[in-house]
Amino acid sequence: MMQWEIVIGLEVHAQLSTNSKIFSGASTAFGAEPNTQADAVSLALPGVLPVLNRQAVECAIRFGLAVGAKVAPKSVFERKNYFYPDLPKGYQISQFELPVVQGGTITVQVGAGDKAYEKTINLTRAHLEEDAGKSLHEDFHGKSGIDLNRAGTPLLEIVSEPDMRSSDEAVAYARALHTLVRWIGICDGNMQEGSFRCDANVSVRPKGQAAFGTRREIKNLNSFRFLKEAIDYEVRWQINEIEEGREIHQATVLFDPDSGETRMMRSKEDAHDYRYFPDPDLLPLVISPQWLDAVRATLPELPQAKRARFVAELGLPDYDAGQLTASRETADFFAATLAAAPGQAKVCANWLLGEVSAQLNRDGLDLAQCPITPQQLGGILRRIGDGSISNAGAKEVFRAMWAEGGEADAIIEAKGLKQVSDAGAIEKIVDEILAANPAQVAEYRGGKDKVFGFFVGLAMKASKGKANPAQLNEVLKRRLAG
Amino acid sequence: MIEKSLRQLGQALAAREISSVELTSLFLDRIARLNPEINAFITVDREQSLAQARAADARLAASAAGPLTGIPIAQKDIFCAQGWTTTCASKMLANFVSPYDATVIAKLHQEAGMVSLGKTNMDEFAMGSSNETSYFGPVKNPWDRTRVPGGSSGGSAAAVAARLAPVATGTDTGGSIRQPAALCNLTGLKPTYGVVSRYGMIAFASSLDQGGPMAPSAEDCALLLNAMSGFDARDSTSLERPVEDYARDLEKPLAGLRIGLPREFFGAGCDPAVMAAVQAAIGEYEKLGAVSVEVSLPNSHLSVPAYYVIAPAEASSNLSRFDGVRYGYRAPDYDSLDDMYMKTRAQGFGAEVKRRILIGAYVLSHGYYDAYYLQAQRIRRLIAADFVEAFKSCDLIMGPTSPSTAFKLGERAADPVQMYLSDIYTIAVNLAGLPAMSIPCGFADGLPVGLQLIGDYFAEARLLNAAHRFQQATDWHRRQPADIA
Numbered sequence: 023m024m025q026w027e028i029v030i031g032l033e034v035h036a037q038l039s040t041n042s043k044i045f046s047g048a049s050t051a052f053g054a055e056p057n058t059q060a061d062a063v064s065l066a067l068p069g070v071l072p073v074l075n076r077q078a079v080e081c082a083i084r085f086g087l088a089v090g091a092k093v094a095p096k097s098v099f100e101r102k103n104y105f106y107p108d109l110p111k112g113y114q115i116s117q118f119e120l121p122v123v124q125g126g127t128i129t130v131q132v133g134a135g136d137k138a139y140e141k142t143i144n145l146t147r148a149h150l151e152e153d154a155g156k157s158l159h160e161d162f163h164g165k166s167g168i169d170l171n172r173a174g175t176p177l178l179e180i181v182s183e184p185d186m187r188s189s190d191e192a193v194a195y196a197r198a199l200h201t202l203v204r205w206i207g208i209c210d211g212n213m214q215e216g217s218f219r220c221d222a223n224v225s226v227r228p229k230g231q232a233a234f235g236t237r238r239e240i241k242n243l244n245s246f247r248f249l250k251e252a253i254d255y256e257v258r259w260q261i262n263e264i265e266e267g268r269e270i271h272q273a274t275v276l277f278d279p280d281s282g283e284t285r286m287m288r289s290k291e292d293a294h295d296y297r298y299f300p301d302p303d304l305l306p307l308v309i310s311p312q313w314l315d316a317v318r319a320t321l322p323e324l325p326q327a328k329r330a331r332f333v334a335e336l337g338l339p340d341y342d343a344g345q346l347t348a349s350r351e352t353a354d355f356f357a358a359t360l361a362a363a364p365g366q367a368k369v370c371a372n373w374l375l376g377e378v379s380a381q382l383n384r385d386g387l388d389l390a391q392c393p394i395t396p397q398q399l400g401g402i403l404r405r406i407g408d409g410s411i412s413n414a415g416a417k418e419v420f421r422a423m424w425a426e427g428g429e430a431d432a433i434i435e436a437k438g439l440k441q442v443s444d445a446g447a448i449e450k451i452v453d454e455i456l457a458a459n460p461a462q463v464a465e466y467r468g469g470k471d472k473v474f475g476f477f478v479g480l481a482m483k484a485s486k487g488k489a490n491p492a493q494l495n496e497v498l499k500r501r502l503a504g
Numbered sequence: 505m506i507e508k509s510l511r512q513l514g515q516a517l518a519a520r521e522i523s524s525v526e527l528t529s530l531f532l533d534r535i536a537r538l539n540p541e542i543n544a545f546i547t548v549d550r551e552q553s554l555a556q557a558r559a560a561d562a563r564l565a566a567s568a569a570g571p572l573t574g575i576p577i578a579q580k581d582i583f584c585a586q587g588w589t590t591t592c593a594s595k596m597l598a599n600f601v602s603p604y605d606a607t608v609i610a611k612l613h614q615e616a617g618m619v620s621l622g623k624t625n626m627d628e629f630a631m632g633s634s635n636e637t638s639y640f641g642p643v644k645n646p647w648d649r650t651r652v653p654g655g656s657s658g659g660s661a662a663a664v665a666a667r668l669a670p671v672a673t674g675t676d677t678g679g680s681i682r683q684p685a686a687l688c689n690l691t692g693l694k695p696t697y698g699v700v701s702r703y704g705m706i707a708f709a710s711s712l713d714q715g716g717p718m719a720p721s722a723e724d725c726a727l728l729l730n731a732m733s734g735f736d737a738r739d740s741t742s743l744e745r746p747v748e749d750y751a752r753d754l755e756k757p758l759a760g761l762r763i764g765l766p767r768e769f770f771g772a773g774c775d776p777a778v779m780a781a782v783q784a785a786i787g788e789y790e791k792l793g794a795v796s797v798e799v800s801l802p803n804s805h806l807s808v809p810a811y812y813v814i815a816p817a818e819a820s821s822n823l824s825r826f827d828g829v830r831y832g833y834r835a836p837d838y839d840s841l842d843d844m845y846m847k848t849r850a851q852g853f854g855a856e857v858k859r860r861i862l863i864g865a866y867v868l869s870h871g872y873y874d875a876y877y878l879q880a881q882r883i884r885r886l887i888a889a890d891f892v893e894a895f896k897s898c899d900l901i902m903g904p905t906s907p908s909t910a911f912k913l914g915e916r917a918a919d920p921v922q923m924y925l926s927d928i929y930t931i932a933v934n935l936a937g938l939p940a941m942s943i944p945c946g947f948a949d950g951l952p953v954g955l956q957l958i959g960d961y962f963a964e965a966r967l968l969n970a971a972h973r974f975q976q977a978t979d980w981h982r983r984q985p986a987d988i989a
Contacts, residue, residue: 062604066825068597069584069606069704071739101821103868105845112824168829297868299877302711302818304740 024265025229028257029237030192030222031184034199035177036209037153037217038081044152044176045072045115052215056158060170064155066110071303074099078176081208082122082150083309083317085178088206088324089145091126093314099150099304103297107168108155116179118298121149122307123178128202129326130194131344143195144183150307151177178208184223184234189253193246196220198325200246205325205350213244220249224256226264235260236270240277240284252277256284328353336360336367345375351389355396362400366407373403377420394423401430409490415439441490445497448481448489452497455480466502474498505530506667510575510724513670517564517574524564524574528557528619531576535621535668538988541649544663546581546640547589548622556619563617572731573617578669580660581623582630583715584704585609592706593626593638596826596833596852606704607736608673608715616731621669625659628854629823630680630708632656633926636917637856644913645688646985647951651910654684654926660718661688666988671719671728675705677712678811679905679930682942685718686905686954689944691971691981692718693725696961697937698743700729701736707822709815710741712934721981722943722971726751729964745962753969759793761970764898766801769929774907781946781953782904785974789902792973799894799901803886807932808924810887813867813880814935819857820864826852859920888936895960900970904929905942905954929956939964943971944980952980 043050046063063070086093098120101113126145131138155173157166180199186192200218203209211218220243225235240256243249255277260270272290277283323331325347332343346356352374359370378399382392402419405411411419411434419433434440442448455477456463466473481494505513505522516522532550539545553576560574584590584602586609591597605614612618627637635643635658643658645651646666653662657674661684664672674681676694685692693716700715707713717728729750736742763786770779786796828834828848835847853861867876894901907928916923933940938958945955955974959967975981 065830067584067602067604067831068590068592068600068706068825069602069702071703073738073740103821103824105824105827107827107829107841110825110830112827113821295870297821297865297870297873299817299821299868299873302709302741303707 026226026257026261027229027231028187028189028253029184029225029227029234030186030189030253031237032182032186032192032196033221033223034180034196035153035219035221036180036199036203038078038176038178038208039210040075040077040081040176042075042077043174044075044078044150045174048174050175052212054171056167056169057171060155060173064110064170064173066112072115072301074304074307075176078150079122079307079309080317081176082148082178083314084206084208084321085148085180085203086123086126087314087318087321088202089123089126089128091145091148092124093309094120094122094124095309095311096120097122097149097307097309099301099307100298101301104294106154107166108157108170108173110155110170110173114152114154115301115304116151117149120306121147122309123148128195128198130191130198132188132191132194141185141191141194143185143191146181146183148178148180151179153177178203184225184237189250189257192222192253193250196246196249201325201349206321216244219244222249222253222256224253224260225270226257226260236272238270238272238284239274241274241287243277248277248279251279251282252284255282259284322350325353332367338367338371342368342371342375346371349389355389355392358396359400359403362397363403363407366403369403369406370400373399377417381424393427394420398423398429405430405434409492410434410441411439412441412487412491414487415441440488442485442488445493448485448493448497449501451481451484451489452477452494452501455484456501463502474502477502506534506670508670509721510572510671510719510727513575514571514573518569524557524560524576524619525554527574528553528576528621531621531669534666538666538668542644542646542662542666542668543641544624544643544653544659544666544668545578545622546591546593546625546638546659549588552587553619553621556613560617560619570616570731571727572612574619575671576619576621576669577612577728578621578624578660578663578672579609579612580626580657580673580675582626582675582706583609583673584706585613585620585623588620588623590623590706591640592630593628593640594826594853594857595639598639598833600832602704604704607701607738608732609704611734612673612731618731621663624657624663624672627656627658627680628857629706629819630656630675630677630713631819631856631860633679633683633923634911634913634916635659635684636913637854639854642913645910646988647688648910650912651951652687652913654687654906654910656680657684657692657718661685661690661692664688664690664718664720665985667984671717671724673715673728673732674718675708675713675715676930676934677708677714677815678934679927681716681718682930682940682954682956683906683927685942686956687910687952689952689981689983690718690720691722691725691941691943691975692716693729693941693964693967694933694939695729695733695964696743696939697934698741699733699939699962699964701734701739701742703736703738707818709818710822711818712811712815714934722941722968722975723751723754725941726754726965726968726972729968748965750965750968753965754972756969756973757793758789758970758973761789761794761900762898763789763794763796764799764894764901765796766799766804766894766901766903768801768804769903773925773928774904775909775948777948778904778906778908778953781948782902782955785945785955786902788974788977789970792977794970797898799898801887801890801894801932803883803890804932806883807887807935808928810880810883811927811931811935812863812924813876814884816860816864817868817877818864820861820868823853823857823861828852856920884935887932891932891936891938891958891960899960900963900967901958903956905956906930909948909951909953933958937961939967941967941971943974944983945974945978946980947983952983
């Protein structure tokens with residue numbers, strides 16, 4: 023049986039979070055009534071001209087810097103010519119020969135547990151372009167409606183090298199990219215609204231063969247699940263075709279989530295000749311070193327760097343650091359919690375990734391909607407740290423806080439959860455227990471360690487669960503040692 | 505009153521010798537009388553014109569007027585004007601009423617307070633040199649109504665020549681201001697690329713198009729350019745420069761002015777009678793103290809072929825928006841989307857427009873792009889470099905504007921290449937982005953001859969100075985066609 027290698031490259035369209043369109047002042051807000059955000063430029067009225075939105079350029083620069091790419095000092099907007107009703111000018115303004123971002127890399131973690139590995143995906147380029155409008159085929163009785171609200175919305179098309187070798191790698195890359203564009207604040211990442219769309223170029227080749235197989239492009243995948251399903255189906259289909267003696271022909275295909283299959287949209291023969299040429303209405307985009315520096319100064323610490331720092335400076339396990347840097351919100355929440363409970367990095371991580379995350383899941387909330395602030399959470403963790411409450415007590419405080427709000431200390435007080443950490447009080451309890459159970463004391467001293475748990479149980483019961491466990495252990499051991 | 509210059513009209517309005525409404529009515533009446541034959545206007549809208557005139561009179565009464573407030577002007581129908589049908593002389597836009605003003609329109613009307621007399625005829629989408637490609641029929645040259653006025657700004661030229669308007673706007677992509685100015689005995693100025701905003705000016709070839717004034721005199725052109733020009737944030741190719749008074753140097757003496765005469769403009773290919781008038785004009789300049797020097801533009805013979813690659817390439821893309829989807833003409837019957845596109849564009853565009861779209865799509869297509877489009881861009885740079893070299897030894901370049909006087913209607917309509925050669929002296933200027941003028945310099949067989957003056961970048965004031973001094977010393981520009989009373 024032939025061994026096949028899968029080759030995947032992704033093209034991702036990230037809608038940039040600008041207030042206005044890439045070449046006009048019209049709003050980019052999602053969900054407005056059709057054509058209410060179509061100004062003269064969006065409508066391509068005769069005589070109108072494009073003016074480049076600097077905010078969109080800054081988004082591209084941020085991305086270029088974040089992936090260590092070359093931000094081109096001079097790049098060129100070109101016209102991609104084709105006719106379609108939702109393309110009002112009859113051409114799309116895009117970048118072709120000289121894109122604004124050239125090269126760059128993104129390092130991703132693939133898989134989990136023992137099989138987890140790290141891989142660096144190379145980027146070919148990222149370029150600025152405008153989105154098209156939408157054709158609406160329902161409700162028009164045999165006609166089509168055109169909504170040009172989206173026409174002219176700025177996009178960054180991010181093109182990877184064909185570096186991925188499995189659908190898992192493709193999804194890991196897409197997720198890392200999704201995290202990054204939100205992290206640096208250039209895209210809201212909303213996949214339902216189409217703010218982040220993937221096209222996957224997929225081919226297979228016999229293991230060991232240097233030349234790539236013929237690729238087919240799966241268009242417009244708007245969830246990570248569909249991305250994986252579509253690639254997996256496409257790979258099986260291609261291998262089957264080849265094994266049954268048929269050739270793969272270059273084509274563009276669509277994924278149907280209902281059937282789980284890809285189907286042909288157009289073949290290479292139907293491909294347009296886009297007649298690209300530099301747009302004479304726009305000057306070349308010149309980015310000065312000063313502009314680059316100014317944008318660099320506003321970049322946040324990037325996820326990879328933050329992850330490494332969490333490991334090196336805070337001593338967190340790499341897994342925790344990875345989870346905490348999976349999104350900007352998580353990292354920021356963690357940092358704020360840690361600031362409220364200094365020196366308790368691991369405890370903060372455990373609580374955020376454990377209790378908080380589980381509770382959010384149960385309630386169907388995301389972190390931005392979390393009813394507990396990092397400061398409140400830090401308040402609980404501080405009391406664990408100084409021994410005022412036990413872990414069990416902390417969980418009770420947490421549940422109360424989640425449901426009713428309030429500060430940790432007030433809840434501890436109200437619920438009487440404060441641990442007994444008074445050394446004298448604990449010694450007194452321990453002495454009474456030992457005195458009342460001489461047989462067990464003898465057993466322990468005779469080498470039967472298991473009896474230790476028996477004493478802990480009695481002491482906890484005697485303190486009504488409030489004895490500080492660490493302190494209790496210490497006193498017990500000392501007294502039993504004799 | 506119809507003989508007066510802009511400055512004189514401004515004074516008459518300021519002195520209340522005449523109101524803007526009266527002046528506007530005077531020209532509207534002339535249009536009503538003479539336009540049916542000359543066909544210089546596509547759209548006349550008396551009510552809108554008079555409303556603008558009343559607003560101008562109010563500004564004059566409130567002493568809130570500028571030097572051009574209340575003076576009528578004819579607008580080439582390539583400029584979008586809010587509330588006015590804006591057709592670009594095409595069936596495609598025959599019913600298009602613009603919802604917005606071009607920057608030039610806003611500057612001339614809202615800011616300067618001029619009054620629009622209407623929208624002038626032109627070659628369809630400015631593609632042509634005779635005004636014969638207009639969907640609204642050809643314009644007749646007021647000097648000889650069996651002849652063309654030139655193009656593409658033929659309607660503007662004929663309107664001013666017949667005194668249906670004191671002045672007009674034009675646009676010049678390969679000679680479309682200068683050639684009709686030459687053929688109709690007018691002064692026309694194509695500014696440096698980027699001096700006049702292109703926003704709202706329906707694009708033919710974006711990297712070449714430039715609006716400018718057409719008028720009886722250089723002084724009028726200077727005053728009109730003052731009002732039309734200036735940086736516009738809505739046009740990315742607009743140039744951000746300090747505001748200039750283009751009339752500031754009009755009276756400067758010409759002593760010592762070095763006039764470059766390109767060898768290539770004085771060889772074969774030009775009507776000898778045209779050449780004789782041009783030579784005489786250069787003699788006149790020498791009398792005014794200028795000295796002529798020979799220069800060379802060795803790549804100028806490549807300008808027409810390069811232009812007919814670049815301009816159609818840009819046009820093929822610029823005109824893609826006319827697809828029948830959102831506005832303008834849509835074919836009445838079709839059975840699919842592709843059918844709608846094909847029929848709409850087949851029926852909506854005229855033959856010359858279709859020819860240029862085909863040429864443009866061809867030179868941009870895969871496999872031909874390098875051989876045609878990129879090669880033409882290289883020639884374009886060579887042509888621009890020729891001018892840079894030439895301006896090292898001269899201040900202005902002069903020569904004929906057009907190789908012939910106005911030709912007969914229909915004479916060249918069947919021969920596109922012959923028609924394209926009408927612009928053999930003007931096209932290089934657009935490719936280089938330079939400013940240039942055409943001024944009246946004599947007659948051949950009773951038809952006007954134009955002298956072309958080409959300046960270095962931003963030398964508009966110097967061009968206008970040279971033109972004005974010539975017009976102080978000659979009266980060619982004052983001559984008018986016989987039967988326009």
